[in-house]
Structures are given as C-alpha cells and as structure tokens.
Amino acid sequence: MPHIAMPPELAPGTPGLFQYRPETGRPLGELAEVLLRNPHSLSRGERELIAAYVSVLNDCTFCSSTHSEVSAAQMEGGRTLVDKVINDLDSAPVPPKLKALLAIAGATQRGGHEVTEAMVDTARQAGATDTEIHDTVLIAAAFCMFNRYCDGLAAIVPSDPAAYAGMAQMIINDGYRMCATGH
Template identity: 60%
Template structure:
C-alpha cells in the first residue's frame, strides 16, 4: 500500500508515482528517456541492463524486473544475458567496455566518491569516451534515486514476472517521456 493516497487506475511502480505528481514526474521521465533511449555508443539493451543491475544492487524489485525485461526484449541474446549479469556481473559475457562502465555504475551505488581515476582510466582503455563515462555515472545516480523513490513511497509492485512483459513492450514502443502524462 503506497504511503500516499493514489488515484485508482494508475500503473504500478514509478510510472504511477510520476502520474500522481506530473510536475515532478515529467522531468524524471524526460531524464530516463535521454539516458535509456537517447544517442549513445551503448545499445538500448545495454543501458537498460545497467539500470537493472544498479536497481538490483539497491534491492528495488520493480526496477529490476522492469528494466531487465526491457533489456531482454531489446537484446539479440534475450533473457539469457540479462540473467547472467544479474546472477554474477563479474563472469557475465559482457564487452570489456560495458564491463568497465558497469564497474563505474556499481561504484556510484556506494558513493559518487568511489568512482576513482583507476575506474575511469580502465573504462577509457576499453574505448569509453567522456559521454560514456558521464552517462554511466548519471544512469547509476539517477537509478539510485528512482529506486529509493519507488521503494520509499512503497509503490505497488507486481509480483508476477509476466506483469512486466507488456509494460516493457509499451516502454520500448512509446518511450519514457509519456510516463508522467499517462499516455
């Protein structure tokens, strides 16, 4: 039961919270749109996998389920790669560049100050540029906030993994920027 009285008919998780308060939800959904779907050297699937991984580190079931499903639906490897990353990121078959950026994202979960020059240099050695490094830090920081928002408000979270399949397909099709407007 959410900590605030939510109107009937709102979707679960953060989309429902964004619709509850569109004046704050709109900028949040616009940020997610840019991070997950805007121009990037990483695929949309890779970025969604990073969001799912950060959410797992933060123990946010809604965001793990949502973003792992979105990643899986957009990946040629489907669910298999996403599940490997969530089970053990260190042994998952990731590109060296994505692995280095995931290490940066993991450091941010603990503290922004944990992003060391060594982590940044390791990412650069694997082909990451300034935008890649910026976006890995911002994605992790943003998802730490989104995870805390969802769980801190005690948002409604479907327990059935199948509930995330249609939601993921809709977000892939329509994007995030419409979340706060209820489209």
C-alpha cells in the same frame, strides 16, 4: 500498500508516482527518456542493463524487474545475458567496455567517491568515451533516486513477472515520456 493515497487507476511503480504528481513526473520521465532512449553510442539495451544492474544492487523489485525486461528485449542474448550480468558481472559474457562501465555503475551505487581513477582508466582502455563514462554515472545516480522514490513511497508493484514483460514492450514502443502522462 503505498505510503500515500494513490488513485487506483494510476500505473504501478514509478510511472504511477510520475502520474500522481505530473509537475515532477514529467521532468523525471524526460530524464529517463534522454538517458535510456535518445541516440547514443551505447545501445538502448546496454543503457537499460546499467539501470537494471543498479536497481538490483538497490533491491528495488519494480525497477530491477522492469529494466531487466527492457534490456533483455533489446540485447542479443536476451534474458539469459541479463541474468548472467546481474548474478555475476565478473564472469558475464559482455564486452570489456560494458563490463567496465557496469563496474563504474556499481561503484556509483555504493557512493560517488567509490568511482576510482583506475575504474575510469579501465573503461577508457576498453574503449569507453568520456560521454559514455559520464552517462553511466548519471544513469546509476538517477536510478538510485528512482529506486528510492519507488520503494520510499511503497509504490504498488506487480507480483506477476509477466506484467513486467508487458511494461517493457510499452516502454520500448512508447518511451518514458508516456510514463509521466499515462498516454
């Protein structure tokens, strides 16, 4: 049960919170759109994987389930690959650059000072650009906020895993701006 009175017609999870207070929801939806969907050297699936990975570390069921599905639908290797990354990053079959960026995301999740120069050097040596490093840290930091927003207000979370696949398709087709408006 949410900690605040939420109209029943609002979407579950973070999108419902965005809709509850559109003055804050619109810019948050825009931030997610820019970070996860705008043109970028990292694919949408890779950026969604960063969001999912941080959300798993934060134990946010809604965000980890949703972004795992969005990532899986957009990455070669699908759900199997996403699960391998989430369960054991060190042995996951992802390119060294993505593995280094995910390590930076995990460090960011623990605290900004946890990101070390050695981690950044490893990412650069694997081919990461400064923009990719910047955006990885920002995605991780933003998802710490989104996760705490969702769980801190005890947003309604679907218990049926199939619901997340449907939400993922909606995000892939319509983006995050629609999350804040409901259309």
